[in-house]
Amino acid sequence: MIKALGYFIEIIRGSIITARHFVVNMFFHILKVLRIKTKRKGAVTIQYPEQRREIASRHRSLHRLMTRKDGKPRCVACMLCATVCPSECIYIEAEEDPDPEIQKCPAKFIIDLSRCCFCGFCVEACPEDAIRMDTENIEFAEYNRQELIYDLDKLLG
Ligand code: SF4
Numbered sequence: 001m002i003k004a005l006g007y008f009i010e011i012i013r014g015s016i017i018t019a020r021h022f023v024v025n026m027f028f029h030i031l032k033v034l035r036i037k038t039k040r041k042g043a044v045t046i047q048y049p050e051q052r053r054e055i056a057s058r059h060r061s062l063h064r065l066m067t068r069k070d071g072k073p074r075c076v077a078c079m080l081c082a083t084v085c086p087s088e089c090i091y092i093e094a095e096e097d098p099d100p101e102i103q104k105c106p107a108k109f110i111i112d113l114s115r116c117c118f119c120g121f122c123v124e125a126c127p128e129d130a131i132r133m134d135t136e137n138i139e140f141a142e143y144n145r146q147e148l149i150y151d152l153d154k155l156l157g
């Protein structure tokens, strides 16, 4: 009985703290909307999606594969990116390239973005500058994981 009373008191205490933060933040937010300046900012700082934060040029966003002048992927299927990837989310199948200078190209190039931690190691490791994370696309959320598996078409897109 005493234990149950203790739980109940903690629930009430937690609810009061949550309500207090809600009321105070809402008050300062309303002042901000009314353009009344105060030392303290409201809880909402960026009105997403109407307002968007500027993305830094070095930000690591959605991957893309670079192409040569003839439109073929610049990738030579050396597997360095797949080897260095800490999440093991890059899968490559190599095939022979008709150009003997290039030797190999990717028959399959898949990145499972549901596992990617956006460390950028793949970009750093690539000797051909064939993979970049500079698309500035940070809005690729999906309702199922399958949609987050990016193949050659999507990465070259
Ligand atoms: S950003 Fe990191 S985790 Fe994601 S694919 Fe590249 S190496 Fe792997």
Ligand code: SF4
Residues within 6 Å of the ligand: 074, 075, 076, 077, 078, 079, 080, 081, 082, 092, 122, 125, 126, 127, 128, 129, 130, 131
């Ligand atoms: S490191 Fe670059 S060239 Fe090598 S497989 Fe990855 S993307 Fe292709």
